[in-house]
């Protein structure tokens with residue numbers, strides 16, 4: 001199958017920095033594929049997302065190639081890919097009502113009139129489990145909790161039915177119940193619409209249960225890329241083994257109970 | 262087994278009593294807090310768990326005086342905390358710090374990492390100017406960040422790095438209580454473990470207390486002596502962490518515990 005997205009030797013160096021934040025990363029994503037990216041804090045995961053979306057800060061140096069083979073052209077933000085930023089504040093416009101934010105994408109990219117876009121927005125807010133969606137449509141981002149804002153950002157990012165959703169820590173503030181609903185929604189969109197997903201997360205259990213493949217980042221490099229279960233069961237890279245070994249589980253001895261060394 | 266609990270007769274460090282808070286805007290009415298009470302002793306960690314929208318951050322913001330409650334009292338370090346004003350409030354404020362769920366919004370976007378960490382040293386006169394950089398270095402080191410970040414802008418670091426800078430800034434204040442709202446959620450599990458160890462170590466050394474808001478049950482279990490479970494603005498269950506996780510009595514606690522994802526599990530196809 002033709003890849004949706006194809007990265008070759010992608011490197012990024014931020015202004016005034018000697019070391020690259022992303023160092024020669026190559027990877028392919030197929031239509032409908034769910035790829036999770038896990039790894040060290042500061043290893044370049046968000047940088048990769050920003051590079052894909054063409055949103056690196058001015059003065060950042062990019063080398064290598066980003067192509068969209070199945071599109072046969074370069075991708076348009078909103079229509080071809082949707083993005084949920086790690087910082088929910090960055091995904092939402094503080095002065096736009098929730099309904100407008102979500103409907104805007106559908107109106108612009110799907111060519112819907114405002115009324116139809118509004119109906120779609122209402123439906124999407126329900127799907128991400130925002131309580132009282134009719135009333136929520138008229139409220140502003142600051143009037144919602146952290147997890148609600150993340151879900152509103154997800155609704156806005158999927159409104160135009162993008163071919164790829166890039167979700168950067170988009171479920172990090174969600175309780176396990178709501179997270180399960182969002183995961184089901186992601187599965188649905190990938191299965192039914194053939195949407196591809198790049199899920200950046202620190203939650204390895206989530207990555208393992210949702211993704212087809214998992215990529216592991218460490219110090220600006222892609223150190224391992226493998227089918228999800230294989231990566232969790234038989235990690236190859238030293239860093240992956242280290243990361244899996246430090247997973248904090250419900251069965252662990254509480255840290256407050258441990259004796260001081 | 263050392264519990265680090267200072268419950269021997271001493272008055273609790275923090276008492277929040279019957280806190281209520283509603284939000285009304287347009288047609289939307291939300292009872293974010295409905296008659297919520299908690300206590301916290303020096304050297305103790307209270308984990309606050311609950312579904313998204315249940316009122317956790319609102320409680321954290323009332324306690325740290327970022328918003329006013331409609332009703333209820335808070336006492337902190339033996340004082341009527343909500344009644345404090347002016348210079349008395351400024352002096353006491355240092356003793357209660359907060360690490361926010363959304364750290365970018367909590368910083369001046371034009372600040373450098375250095376000034377974000379050293380502002381409290383300057384404002385509260387905790388160290389002479391000549392020592393600021395050295396102190397900032399030491400604090401960065403404690404939160405596992407390299408000194409090379411000091412001269413970056415607060416927007417020029419990763420999300421997890423920013424979360425740790427927020428913690429370093431809170432620690433710079435030498436507080437007695439830190440309210441941590443999803444403060445380790447943006448960290449990889451390896452660094453998360455190291456930060457949790459740091460929090461526990463500081464608690465043992467200095468008797469720091471933490472109100473630890475998190476949706477991650479395993480993390481709460483690792484650090485909290487007691488937990489309170491919130492649902493729709495109310496506390497529906499409290500108790501020692503181990504007991505609540507092993508034998509939850511409220512439907513919400515049961516649901517949250519049952520839904521915890523496991524690393525090695527069957528996956529739906």
Ligand SMILES: Nc1ncnc2c1ncn2[C@@H]1O[C@H](COP(=O)(O)OP(=O)(O)OP(=O)(O)O)[C@@H](O)[C@H]1O
Pocket residue numbers: 014015017021039040041042043044045046047048057086413416417418419420421422447448449
């Ligand atoms: N605007 C910038 N200028 C300079 N360096 C930057 C900038 N933004 C990020 N960096 C650095 O680039 C590296 C990669 O950052 P990035 O945000 O991609 O990490 P990440 O993997 O997403 O981490 P986290 O899990 O903490 O969110 C980090 O060391 C960070 O300090």
Ligand SMILES: Nc1ncnc2c1ncn2[C@@H]1O[C@H](COP(=O)(O)OP(=O)(O)OP(=O)(O)O)[C@@H](O)[C@H]1O
Pocket residue numbers: 142143144145146147148173174175284285286291292293311312313314315316317318319320362476
């Ligand atoms: N400024 C506000 N105006 C109106 N409603 C608000 C405001 N702040 C919070 N709320 C509402 O109050 C309720 C509690 O919000 P809060 O932020 O305390 O939840 P939370 O438990 O921290 O959730 P999360 O886990 O998603 O961060 C939510 O329904 C939210 O929409």
Ligand SMILES: [Mg+2]
Pocket residue numbers: 045046047086168419420421
């Ligand atoms: Mg990031």
Ligand SMILES: [Mg+2]
Pocket residue numbers: 145146147317318319362442
């Ligand atoms: Mg919150």
